[in-house]
Amino acid sequence: MASLELLLIFTLISGVIAYLVGKVHPKTGSILTIIVSGIVFASLAYFGLNEQLLTKVSYLPYISFIQTPLAIFFGVLVSFVFFMVSFFNPYFIDKYTYKAVYSLLYLLSLAGIIGIFFTDNFMTLFFFFELVVWSSLFLIPLGRDEEVSVWYFGFSVFGSFALLSAILLMQSVTGTFDITTGLQAVSGFNRLSVFILLLIAAFAKLGAFPLHYWLPKVLTDSPDPVTSIFSGGLEKLGAFIAVLGLVKLVPTGFFIDVMDMYLTHYILAILGSLTIIGGTVMAIRQDDAKKLLAYSSMSNGGYIIVALSLGSSAGISGGLYHIIAHAIASTAAFLAIGAVARQTNTTKMSELGGMLHKMPITYMVYLIAIISMAGIPPMGGFISKWLIFQGVINKGLILVAAATFFGSIGSFLYVFRPLAALFLGQELPQFKETIKEAPIVMLIPMVILSLLNIVTGVYPTNILAYINTLLVDLNIVQLDITRWTIVGTNGTLNPALIAVMFALGVFIAFIIFISLKKSRKVELMDTYTAANFIYTEELLHYSVDFYAPIERLYEPYIHFMKKFYQALANKVREVGALVKYYIFTSKPEVATFFIMLVIAILLWGDLV
Amino acid sequence: MSEFLASLEFINYIEMVVSVLLVVLAIFTLTMKSLIKSVLFLSSLSMLSVVSFVLLKAPDVAITEAVIGSGLVTTLFVFTLLYVHQKERDVS
Amino acid sequence: MLLYASVLLIVIGLYGLLTNRNVIKIILSLNVLEIGLNIFIITVGFLDLEEAIAPIITLQQRASVIVVDPLPQALVLTAIVIGVGTTAIGLSLAKKMYDKYHTFNLDEMGEE
Amino acid sequence: MSIVLLIAVPLFFAFLGIILKKAAPYFLLLVSFFNVLALGFISQGAIVIGGYSSFYGIQLVLNSYSLIGLYVVNTLFFVIVAINCFKHKKLSPILLISLAGLNGLLLTNDLFNLFVFMEIAGISAYLITTTTKDPKSTFNYLVLGTIGSSFYLLGLIILYAMFGVLNIRILGNIIEGVVTNKAAVALPFLFIFIGLGVETKLLPFNSWVKGILGKSNALTGPLVGAVYASAFAFVFGNLLRYLFVFSESLLLIVSILLVATILIGEAMAYASTKVREILLFSSIAQAGVAVLVFALGYYTWGTILIALNGFSKLILYLVVNIAVDQVKSDELSALKGLFVNNKLIGAGFSVATLSILGLPIFAGFIVKMNILVAMANTPKFFFVGVILLASLIEGIYFIKLLINFWFEQDQAPRVKYSYVVIYVTLVIALLITVFGVYLEPLNSIHSTLNLVKGVVMHG
Structure with a gap:
């Protein structure tokens, strides 16, 4: 289906069909979501990347489409996340109160996503924006806590209304709702106002400081597949709006010569840094693995803000690459946690342990995902963070650089905690018998995402080349890349070489591992302390209160x-x-x- | 006599008296402690408004007000108060 | 003169509404307000002329007669009837309230 | 067919119903159904009762605007009557009189006649609200209603004294043309504004609402909350369109009142924990929005807004009041999980709520966007901000309400809804959705309303 209109109608109608089918047989309805989101992703990717999507509209009134590299970039990415997550739907559908409605709302959100990215009209964009808000809104309370969706709605609608105000202001000044011409035509103080309003909308959607409050709550308490959708997909709507505001709308206002950037952009970079620091600091102290990843999602949103506000080619391409890398990594991580949660019904690190023995593939997926999230080679997160560091250092933003480094190091502190607590360590007696590896269908998206994590880390130049065409569209100097290397101002990066070296290192470690004497497996009770055996089944490892001394430093200030x-x-x-x-x-x-x-x-x- | 009656000054004189009386009666109506007295003052206020309607050359309104406003309304009030009085006696 | 008196009556009626907590008194205040309003309406149509007469069609209609405006009078007729209706409903409600709370005082009925 | 029938037939059958007590509920049902049907055959235009010239006689005007009003009021009325008529048999004649009064309100083009119909509708509303067995609230309603209509009467008589006309459109034209110092007419207009403000529930004049709608039952809730509210909003719109001329100070006062109504109304709804109170305070705010839209001069979308809100409100009040009647409590905590056992009702309720919130694929979105775009282009950004802020608060408490109604497994109350209610809810919800996607009907209504600028003076 090469026509965007048909794709939209198809998604909507199949949403209704999935609902009707789901009424009779919920599982079949949720399987339909896999098929439909697969078709949507496949057609967007196949026709979009060849720029063959048809934008002609013949059935739907008042809607018009446009095919821009930016739209294809976001559309393919987010529909991919929807596709990947949909594999989980059949396994979680039994836990929901409203099974048929879930499929309907899932596909409704997907349809909204298509509308948002591919329209050339701000009013249509807002229409789909709000559609996504309320259809995703009712997905959240299917999870653990209902009240969270109210917070989500509050912040989301605040953002939407900021967007609407920007649209109305732009339209009243320029007389058009067209995104490109409208944003170009608005000038002077109005341009600044539109810019600020757009960024408020972006912050609210992305969950960036100070509008971050909803994000960790939602990511923690919604059902596990929905969490992945939010973290990998819907959060990226904010990034899309941020790109519109930061890149398409050249701002006015005070220009700081020393830093070669606008004051507004500098403020944004600072706010992004605060988001990074806040997310990192909060993630360190969490006991719930999902909540920990939620805060890490927030801090990664901060990276995107910082990167996009730099305005240089390294910054923007780094930001866009980070959008991809984080979408893939966080979706994978949340799916892995979701797989664990489905088997054990908990995500608390203090209640879990030793899952490695039962769920080795899930363990590998999670491991790869967190390596990417921490920005360690040879995963995708490393490439984007490298580009962002390049951008930040070139601008000479010391405070921002400090924040980004802090976030990077902080993520070392927290992402390995769930790894150790959930997967490593001793097996808990209560999980010994019942737990199995996740079903094969659930493993498919996790494995694909893991492979992509590696591919984006080892061979990024293909995607970066596409981002370069996107930069042309946005009137920004292209990034200097060759087939295997990225050329930055402070050096040249060869990801493949790094990957090979890493592989060598792992290989050597593996050789040492098998050549040395095997370690002995002990039961949880098979230990003693202070010359006494321990009879309570308590977890005595660092998954509980490991960073308590650090936490005490900032404990009083976190709730402001x-x-x-x-x-x-x-x-x-x-x-x-x-x-x-x-x-x-x-x-x-x-x-x-x-x-x-x-x-x-x-x-x-x-x-x- | 008729000339005298028709003279403007006299009308003004009556008007003035009626006006002052209206206001005074209205104040009495709302300040009396006893409800039944208030109702009676309202009744007389209503009658006085009949006079004022006549002065203002609205005889049909005057008749209606005399019958409905003064008569019927007062009766309604009195009946309500009587009902309450009856109830109070039943209780005690 | 009556104009001022009528306005004063309206104000007194409002004053009564502001200060009274007794249901019967409130209805009385409404009545005072209505009487004031009625007189006010009539004075609006009144011509302060000696030769103006009441707007009643008689058998011998003179050609050059000056009639006071009949419309306000018609309005007042309607307003009086409506006022009685309101008073009647108000009093029946007062009765019901007395049955329920055994008092006419709004303060003693309690707020819920 | 003559438009007088819409008023005369209910009145006639009301009196017949007093005589034939047994048949009264059937009369009520038949007549309200007849009124809905009759609207299809009625011819537009103006009519003067008694054969006087329109300058003096009582003029009834039927144009697209009042036709929409009539459709909304009569349809809603019929639905409510169809659900309730055998529960309150004694009220049948009074309900018929109130229908006549409401139709008269929408049709009349004469200020004093409007007062009469206001009182007819008001008095029947007082009588109908006695069914809630709370005489204190009804008394409060009665006193405030009487004060309001007294002020309205005062205002209209001052206007009459100044211009000698009571015909709304002629009076409006005269004031528009003759009066240069708008401050001269500010006082009577303020009186009229207050008089209607009491009935339309604008902020400082509306304390009766809490007693009436906060203790409503399945009859009075929808009737006062949906039918009366729409009817008076239409009347207010009519006057704002054809009569009102704002001086600067009056406009300032009116805008302050309206903005306060909107924002504080939402804040009060947010502060409430009782479902009926949430609905009533939010309808205060929506009344404020409707009047504001008219006062700023966006008549066509204001009309559609009122009509749409009327239908949405019907669902809300109906569903909530039936539940409250059966659960015997209107605390949100007691009604948690209301929709778990009533999914169809829940779906209709959610659609109505989302439409009121102005979320897409429902008709409310289209109306709200058009109003906001019109405001932004005038440009009146202050009011855009007010409406957006209000929508934010409104959204939060309504979503909280919805989530509470949908998601609660443990102690879901068992509430039985009759098939009529389910059917009505679903039909209205479907219409709201269809009009939200298929824009032709709304657009054609918009353009017809735009055409009716000409003043109908000679019938």
């Missing part, structure tokens, strides 16, 4: 944004309660008094 938002909500509630108490009595004299007051004000106003 939470307090701020709750205070905000309370203020609204207080105003409402106050007025309710004073006006809405069952005594008529109050209203009489106000009527007199209003008349008096008018008379006074006319007299003055």
Whole structure:
């Protein structure tokens, strides 16, 4: 299906079909989501990458499509995430209260995604934006906590309304809803306002500081497949808006000569750095593996903001590459955690251990994903972080550079904790018998994602070449790449060479491992301390309170944004309660008094 | 006599008296402690408004007000108060 | 003169509504307000002329007669009837309230 | 067919129903159904009762605007009656009178006649709300309603004294043409604004709402919350369009009141934990939005907004009130999981809510976007901000409501909805969805309404 319109209609209709089928047989309905999202991804990827998508619209009114490299970039990526995650749907569908609706909303969100990326009209974009908001909204409460979706809705709609304000402002100034011409035509102070509003929308969607509050909550408490969708897919809508605002809309305002960037961009970079630091610091102290990854998602969103706000070719291509790398890695990681959660019904690190023996493939997937997330070669995350570091250092942004390095090192601290706690260590007695490796269908997307993690790390130049065509479209100098290397200002990167060296290292380690004496397996109880045997089945390893000394450093300060938002909500509630108490009595004299007051004000106003 | 009646000054004089009385009665209506007295003052206020309607050359309105406004409304009030009075006596 | 009196009556009625907690008193205030309003409406149509007469069609219609505006009077007729209806409903509600709370005082009925 | 029938037939059968008590509920059902049907055959235009010239006589006007109003009010009325008519048999004549009053409100082009219909509708509303067995709230409603209509009467009589006309459109034209100092007419307009504001639930004048809608039952909730609210909003829109002229200070006061109504209404709904209170406070805010849209001059989309809100509100009040009647509590915690056993009702309710929130593929989105775009192009960004902020708060508490209703397995209350209710809910929800996607109908309504700028003066 090469026509975007047909693809959209197809997704919508098959959503309804999946709902109807799901009413009869939920599992079949969820299998339909695999097929449909697969078709969507395949057609977007096949026709999109060859620029053969048809944008003609003949059935749907008021909607028009355009095929830009940016749209294809995001469309292929996000539909790929949807496709990969959909493999998990049949295995989780039994846990949901509303099984048929899940399939419907899943495909509705997918349809919204197509609409958002491929439209050339801001109003249509907003239409699909809101569609995605409410259809994804009802996916969240199928998980652990219902109230989370209210927070998600609040922040998301705040972002949407910022976007809408930007659109309305742009339209009232330029008279057009067209994305490209409209963004070019708006000028002066209005341009700055549109820019700020767009970035607020991007921050809200991406979950960046100070609009991050919803993201960890949602990623923790939604059902496991939905978490992956949010982290890998829907969060990237914010990145898309950020690209529109930061790259397509050349801002005005104060220009800092020394740093060769606009003040607004510098502020954004600082906010991005705060997001990185906040996410990292919070991730370190989590006990829940999902929550830990959630905060790491937040900090990676910060990297994207920092990268895009740099405005240089290294920065922007690094940002775009990071979008891919993080989407793949975090989807894989969340899916792996989801696979564990499905078998054990918990994601708490203090309650798990030794899963390596039962779920070796899941372990490998998770290992590769976290290596990528931590930015260690030879995975995709390394390439993007390398590019981002290049960009940051070239601009001479010391504070931002410090934050990005901190985030990178911090991620070493936290991503290996779930690895050790969940997979390594001793097997827990309660999981000994029942636990098996995840079903083969669930392993398919995880393995594919892992392979992609490696491919993006070893041979990035193909994707970077595509990003280069995208940079042309965005009027930015292309990145200097050859077939095997990336040429930066501070040196040349040869990912393949690094990968080979890593492979050699692993091989040598493996040789040593098998040539040395085998270690002995011990039971959990087979240990003693202080000359006593231990009889309680407690986990005595570093998955619990390992970083307690570090946590104590910042413990008092972590909740200030939470307090701020709750205070905000309370203020609204207080105003409402106050007025309710004073006006809405069952005594008529109050209203009489106000009527007199209003008349008096008018008379006074006319007299003055 | 008829000339005298028709003279503007006299009308003004009556008007003034009626106006002042209206206001005074209205204040009495709302300040009386006893409800039944208030109702009676309202009744007389209503009758006085009949006079004012006549002065304002609206005889048909005056008749209606006399019958409905003064008569019916007062009766309704009185009946309500009587009902309450009855109830109070039943209780005690 | 009556104009001012009527406006004063309206104000007194509003004052009564503002200060009274007694249901019967509130209905009385509404009545005062309505009487004031009615007189006000009539004065609006009133011509302060000696020769103006009431707008009643008589058998001997003179050609050059000046009639006070009949419309406000018609309006007041309707308004009086409506006022009685409101008062009646108000009083029946007062009765029900008394049955329920054994008082006419809104303060003593409690707020829920 | 003459438009007078819409008022006369209900009135006639009301009196017949007083005599033939047994037949009264059937009359009610038949007449309200007849009214809906009659709208299809009715001819547009103006009619003067009694054969006077339109300058003096009472003029009834039927144009596309009032036709939409009539359709909304009569359809909603019929639906409510169809669900409730055998539960409150004694009220049948009063309901018929209230239908006549509401139709009269929408049709009349005469300020005083409007007052009469306001009182007819009001008095029947007082009587209908006595079914909630809370005389105190009804009394409060009665007192405030009477004060409001007194002020309305005061305003109209001042206008009459100044211009000698009561015909709304003629009066509007005269004021537009003759009056140079707009401040001169500010006071009567404020009186009229207050009078209608009491009925339309604008902020400081609306304390009756809490007693009436906060303790409503399956009849009074939808009737007052959906039918009366739409009817009075239409009337307000009519006056704002044809009559009102704002002086600067009046406009300032009115905008402050409306903005306060919108924002504080949402805040109060946010602060509430009772479902009926949430609905009533949110409808206060929506009334504020509707009046604001009219006051700023976006008549056509304002009309569609009121119509749409009327239908959505019907579902909301109906569903919630039936549940409250059966559960005997309107605390949100008691109604948790309401939709777990009533999925169809839940689907309809969710569609109505999402449409009110202005989310896409539902008709509310189209209306809201058009209003906002019109505001941005005028440009009135302040009001855009107010509406967006209000929508944000509104969204949060409505979504909380929905989530609470859908997701609760343990103690889901068992509420039985009759098939009529389910059917009505689904049909309205379907229509909201269809109009949200298939834009032709809304656009054609928009363009017809745009054409009716001409003043119908000589019938």
